[in-house]
Amino acid sequence: KFSKYAAVFAGLVLLTVLTGCAGQGESRRIIRIAHGQSETHPEHLGLLAFKEYVEEKLGDKYEIQIFPNEILGSAQKAIELTQTGAIDFVVAGTANLETFADVYEIFSMPYLFDSPEIYESVMNDKDYMKNIYESTDEAGFEALTWYNAGTRNFYAKKPIYAPEDLKGQKIRVQQSPASVKMMQAFGAAASPMSFGEVYTAIQQGVIEGAENNELALTNNKHGEVAKYYSYDQHQMVPDMLIGNLKFLEGLTEEERKIFEEAADISTQTEQEKWAEQIEEAKNIAENQMGVEFIEVDVDAFKEKVLPLHEEMLEKNEDIRDFYEYIQEINEKAAED
Ligand code: GCU
Secondary structure (H helix, E strand, O other): OHHHHHHHHHHHHHHHHHHHHHOOOOOOEEEEEEOOOOOOOHHHHHHHHHHHHHHHHHOOOEEEEEEOOOOOOOHHHHHHHHHHOOOOEEEEEHHHHOOOOHHHHHHHOOOOOOOHHHHHHHHOOHHHHHHHHOOOHHHOEEEEEEEOOOOEEEEEOOOOOOHHHHOOOEEEEOOOHHHHHHHHHOOOEEEEOOHHHHHHHHHOOOOOEEEEOOHHHHOOOHHHOOOEEEEEEEEOOOEEEEEEHHHHHHOOHHHHHHHHHHHHHHHHHHHHHHHHHHHHHHHHHHHOOOOEEEEOOHHHHHHHHOHHHHHHHHHOHHHHHHHHHHHHHHHHHHHO
16 A cells, blocks of 8 residues: 555656656646546547647647556545645546545445436436536535446356345445445445456455446456356446546636536547447457356346435435436336
8 A cells, every 4th residue: 555655656756857847948737637447448538539629729828648547546546636636637436436525425326327328318417417516616626527437237256146146245346335335235245445456356366256337347357357247237337527626716717618628528539439349348258258248137136225225315415406306317217
């Protein structure tokens, strides 16, 4: 742990030195964005589009640098760096944000959305989402946009056909108290850790499995060490582009508009690439990595964790409005 912090600190010192030198005689402000995915992941491609748009419009003033692969630290660490303003933006899943801004706990609620279509339409409703994005000033950051991170499902060394197969299994969860609770309700032993640690933990048998979208199998290579992927569809957890509040408030109105346009473009790019890559990932995992995809009785999984809805609502008033709003949309979709 210590050496990781030391490495991050050394990295930041180096950055300061480097950017200090490059900045001589010019006054471009370097904007740093951290994320935990690889350079071929849809989010990285979305961020490249963000960079391109901002630099095209405001290139005399800003230069954007993107740091992938958790090189500035795990999600939790990178969120802290964004909070304090050591860096300007981070892409983080809402599960990792919930301990910083509790409204984001809503997305950790299992089976919140009845379908991916409902989820995507809610997330793409910018007017509604703005209420949430702008509700976290106290945490020192604000969301600019969201990225699709699909539906989360279990994958493990041994096949999971029914909730009973999870009993006593050590399964990795994100550093999210709500996800720990969910895992316990499923009957498994939750093992919270950062994303970058999961591959080795499965490989070495520290955990039996994890849960994520299909790109974790291919882009993060988890399919090399876990050969069974079960479509129980327990969560749809989005990733957020989070910006330091002071930085965002320091922008002129015109600049802010350009950053928001850039954010929209990055989301469009990410969603297009997401749809392509998720299809590819299933194919690669099944045909090249030998991963078996298992269709399960989703209702059997749902039944185990539905009592969590009430429990979570009772404990966190900040998620109630959004919860009720989504329930209405779920119900309407069921009637149509
Ligand atoms: C997905 C998601 C990340 C998240 C990761 C995880 O890759 O896009 O934001 O951190 O899952 O499970 O930790």
